[in-house]
Amino acid sequence: MHDLRTIRAKSGTNQEGTSAHNRRVVIEAIRLNGPLSRADLARATRLTKQTISNLIESLEADGLVASEDVVRGARGQPSTPYRLVPEGAFSLGVQIDRHLTRVVAVDLMGREVARVVANLPAGGPAEGSKLILGLIETVRRDLAARFPDSVHRLAGLGVAMPGPFGLPPSDDDTWMMAQWQSFPLVETLAAGTGLATSLQNDATACATAERMNGSADGLDHAVCIYFGYGIGAGLILGGELYTGSNRNAGEIGMVLFSRGGTQSPLEHRSSLASLFQHLGLDSATTEAYADVERLTLADDPRILDWLEGAAADMRQAVHMVETIFDPQTVILSGSAPEPLAKRLFEAMFPLIPSNADRPDRSLPRLQIGMVGPWAVALGAAAEPIRRAFDPLFSAILKEAP
Amino acid sequence: MHDLRTIRAKSGTNQEGTSAHNRRVVIEAIRLNGPLSRADLARATRLTKQTISNLIESLEADGLVASEDVVRGARGQPSTPYRLVPEGAFSLGVQIDRHLTRVVAVDLMGREVARVVANLPAGGPAEGSKLILGLIETVRRDLAARFPDSVHRLAGLGVAMPGPFGLPPSDDDTWMMAQWQSFPLVETLAAGTGLATSLQNDATACATAERMNGSADGLDHAVCIYFGYGIGAGLILGGELYTGSNRNAGEIGMVLFSRGGTQSPLEHRSSLASLFQHLGLDSATTEAYADVERLTLADDPRILDWLEGAAADMRQAVHMVETIFDPQTVILSGSAPEPLAKRLFEAMFPLIPSNADRPDRSLPRLQIGMVGPWAVALGAAAEPIRRAFDPLFSAILKEAP
DNA sequence: ACATTTAAGTCAAGCCATTTGACTTAATAG
DNA sequence: CTATTAAGTCAAATGGCTTGACTTAAATGT
Incomplete structure (x- = not known):
């Protein structure tokens, strides 16, 4: 029995993983191609019409997709395309840059629905994170006012800041970001907001933004x-x-x-x-x-x-x-x-x-x-959305018990 | 209905994908950790003991794993570790370099079981590919003589040669590899051997070799x-x-x-x-x-x-x-x-x-x-093995009908 | 007009891999 | 020699996808 030495292994999967993957595949297909009918989805994903029908029913019940007007014009029974419902999920993002911070909320489509920008105080991350928590609260209230349902539909909080992470402070650090990088930022923001929080560097966030709604x-x-x-x-x-x-x-x-x-x-x-x-x-x-x-x-x-x-x-x-x-x-x-x-x-x-x-x-x-100057903040916000709804290898795996 | 414009979408999955993934996860776990008992595998993969038992039974029937001696020494019923069976699968690899070519056969563990090396004739790929087909035949016979079963257990043929691929010939091509790169090499070798054939560049093959049996x-x-x-x-x-x-x-x-x-x-x-x-x-x-x-x-x-x-x-x-x-x-x-x-x-x-x-x-x-000078050839040979037995995202997806 | 063709989508039964929980086996610890 | 611990099996249940027949509804063609 190996219990001291940890065994290196990937996690297995089961029907839940299958279904989770298929849901994500359907969502991504609609995101990439625009509204699609069940028959379209079945062909594109190689799943059966019946499976797609079940998935669509469940996604519709979850408020993630909705039907559009019936399309006529071709032979056969007219098809009913389904689109993503932007209000189906929301997510928050924080960009921390040298002198300012931006907080945004985005919807399932990655589109901005609320924003705040502020200068970062000189007091460093201890001060700064308090300010940021305040800004997040503001954005959250704004979001809740416009979309009361959003409270139950928050996918998480994404944070983006300049890297590199986890290195000893260098003498080249002219922007004083080092103190931010040694600060337990994710933990602080997760505790302060109660949201699943993740961190990435600004360039990665920017790529996420460009992928969601850009080039x-x-x-x-x-x-x-x-x-x-x-x-x-x-x-x-x-x-x-x-x-x-x-x-x-x-x-x-x-x-x-x-x-x-x-x-x-x-x-x-x-x-x-x-x-x-x-x-x-x-x-x-x-x-x-x-x-x-x-x-x-x-x-x-x-x-x-x-x-x-x-x-x-x-x-x-x-x-x-x-x-x-x-x-x-x-x-x-x-x-x-x-x-x-x-x-x-x-x-x-x-x-x-x-x-x-x-x-x-x-x-x-x-x-x-x-995407423009808000790219990093938008990418930070989009990250929890993508992690929750994109087809990822990791999404099929069983989680720790 | 979208039939003209192709719909961009990932493929869905089903129970077959689940089981294919789990089989691969078990094989990889044993490869990485050495022999493991069913209980170990269940813990490592987060699958149930019963599922692992089913998978092991099937893998054993397929000749991919085999039990070792029972291990005593701890409380509880003694455990039976399972190891990979090297003769469970074989694969061929070809390295094409500027002036020579190497052909090897490897087993499921990526270990060499047969080899040939030869100089490439000046006649270019038309001549060269005939020579290579001959060398492959030699290695194949050698392999079949030592492992009669190997005939039914060939995962494929991997080819490695210098890149870059798909570019117009440059005036910088001092090694005359350009004619090889414009030659339908994969098709020729696939047709000549009847094996599933894939191509990669030499550095990638080298990485595969180092991953299989190296640093x-x-x-x-x-x-x-x-x-x-x-x-x-x-x-x-x-x-x-x-x-x-x-x-x-x-x-x-x-x-x-x-x-x-x-x-x-x-x-x-x-x-x-x-x-x-x-x-x-x-x-x-x-x-x-x-x-x-x-x-x-x-x-x-x-x-x-x-x-x-x-x-x-x-x-x-x-x-x-x-x-x-x-x-x-x-x-x-x-x-x-x-x-x-x-x-x-x-x-x-x-x-x-x-x-x-x-x-x-x-x-x-x-x-x-x-890995040494045969790294590229060994990596080329290991590639079909890894593609057939490693847990890959693509492996869970449904294939084209 | 009206039958034919084509295609979307549903229904209900079946299949299959994993899960569950109880059970058996067999060792060490005290 | 009993209690404890852990490996592994058994059989039934679960759940998500598949199958094939069926229904619905439009465009096409004579």
């Missing part, structure tokens, strides 16, 4: 480059988010790049932080962001100067992730002022030739994100 | 750097092999690295090909390999010179994959002469500090592979 809709292999104070990549690999063994996958900001003979992390030259530094702006002020926007629109030479160098590094970063991940597409997303993001995107062309130049491509090699 | 045993997140004529990375992400959207993931040899102000693909400076070039050896001769081994053992200054530069690039490559993938460990494997591989490995220390320097590490950041 990565329905893609199984995509890299989402998040350009903000720092820079990172959110990874969608094989249809699922990939976060590595310690949730630090995709930290491309720390990859060493060479320019002009010197080697330094990408983040030191291609990030908002690097731009602030280049411009001599104090990133602690809220004006820095607006200043950048203004200077960009004015074609300030210092911006153009920085852009040239940043774009060169970004081209290389795109080449690197294409070569390493072989994705269907790369998405440039982030929280930079929109005009700057647009300029940077444009300055990145022409891209460096890579393995991604295939004759059979259907998507552009590089796309710009579609 | 990556049981790891869910590992990067296997394959150092051969070229250089690539095999990716084990989230417990499964990751190959990207076009089987080209991990082609780190094509990532651009800077050294001394110039930028070039890693492969141009860190690969056997680069060493041959550095030494002025003709890589088309079989002696080149032996020459390198001899020169390495003689501490030839040109080798030491090359080593210094290559090690610098490799350090950077390790830093890059650690930062991007957040793996549990990185494995240096490949088909270089053993003394050279060892020297290179040693010259890579000290590693560049990275996110992988965690206080909670249990594995070394960089390990050397344990």
Whole structure:
């Protein structure tokens, strides 16, 4: 009998796992394709019409799907398409960035239904988490006022903040996020809200947002480059988010790049932080962001100067992730002022030739994100939704007793 | 009704999927932990004792597991551990490299049971594939002579060759692999052998080998750097092999690295090909390999010179994959002469500090592979075994009718 | 018009893998 | 030598998917 040495093994599954998987498959199919009839779903999922009927009945009873108007026009009995019910589930998300925090609520479709933004106090995570709990309460009340049912339909709380996680504080930590990373944030927020709480880095959250309602809709292999104070990549690999063994996958900001003979992390030259530094702006002020926007629109030479160098590094970063991940597409997303993001995107062309130049491509090699500055917060919020409703391998497995 | 536009959806599952998954989970548990009793398996997989008994009975009938001697020594009824039966399944693998080809047969444990190696004829894939079919036939006969039952227990044929796949031939193709890549190799070998045939790149195959019987045993997140004529990375992400959207993931040899102000693909400076070039050896001769081994053992200054530069690039490559993938460990494997591989490995220390320097590490950041020069062939052969017996998400899904 | 064809969706019985709970077996501990 | 602990079996029950026949309802074609 092995009880001291823990046995390494995957968990088995049973009929509950089967049914859980099939429910998720139905939900995802409708999410990706729009309203579908039972017959459509049966064909697409390879389940029988009867099974689909049972699942639809149960999903409808749970308020997750609803029928639309009967569709005529083809031979045979007219079909009844089913759509997702946005109010079928809700979820909360928190973005913690260097100087501000955003809290949003989203519905089953990942669409924003409530939001708050606030500056983070200087007091660090002890103070900050109290503030955040207050903001969550505000959003929750707002949500409850508009959707009274939402109280029983909260999938959880997703938190996103800059990584990397679990490392000893480095002397390179100019943004003082280290104290946040050593703070028991998930535990504090879980205790304070009573919600199932999960944590991911901002780039991963951004990828989730782009996948839910953006440029990565329905893609199984995509890299989402998040350009903000720092820079990172959110990874969608094989249809699922990939976060590595310690949730630090995709930290491309720390990859060493060479320019002009010197080697330094990408983040030191291609990030908002690097731009602030280049411009001599104090990133602690809220004006820095607006200043950048203004200077960009004015074609300030210092911006153009920085852009040239940043774009060169970004081209290389795109080449690197294409070569390493072989994705269907790369998405440039982030929280930079929109005009700057647009300029940077444009300055990145022409891209460096890579393995991604295939004759059979259907998507552009590089796309710009579609979600906007709230992407990270929305992605954080969408994470519990996806975990609860997406077909995942882990979802079929039996849980600990 | 949607019949023209194909509906994007995952497949559903049913009881067969459940049982298929549970069988695989049992097999994997025994593979990872060594012989286990039914009670152990029930605890580890969270299935009931009865279910495990049913599965074991079926697996035993299929000749995949067998009981060992009863274990006494603890309270209660003595337990009967079950082990995998190596002869329960076999599989064939082909490695195609620039100038040679290896064919092996492996058993359920991934251990070699037959092998052949031959030089590839100059005639290209049309000639070459005929030769390979002949070698496969030889190995098959050898296998059948030793294990008459193996005829009915062949899981398939795995093929491994250098990537990238599906790209227009580049002018950089100094090894003339392009004609192989445009040749319908899988179809030819499948038709010629009647076996289910699959293709992967050499680095991926190497990772499979290290996972089956090497340094990556049981790891869910590992990067296997394959150092051969070229250089690539095999990716084990989230417990499964990751190959990207076009089987080209991990082609780190094509990532651009800077050294001394110039930028070039890693492969141009860190690969056997680069060493041959550095030494002025003709890589088309079989002696080149032996020459390198001899020169390495003689501490030839040109080798030491090359080593210094290559090690610098490799350090950077390790830093890059650690930062991007957040793996549990990185494995240096490949088909270089053993003394050279060892020297290179040693010259890579000290590693560049990275996110992988965690206080909670249990594995070394960089390990050397344990499989040896036949790693790619063995990995190619192991692939059908793993696909048939490992717990995979895809294995629970219903197949096309 | 009206029969034919086509397709959506339901019904009820059946199937199959897991579960349940009681039971048997067989060892060690005291 | 009894109590305890644990492995493993037995037989019935459960639950989710499947099967095949059936109903409903529209478009098509003569």
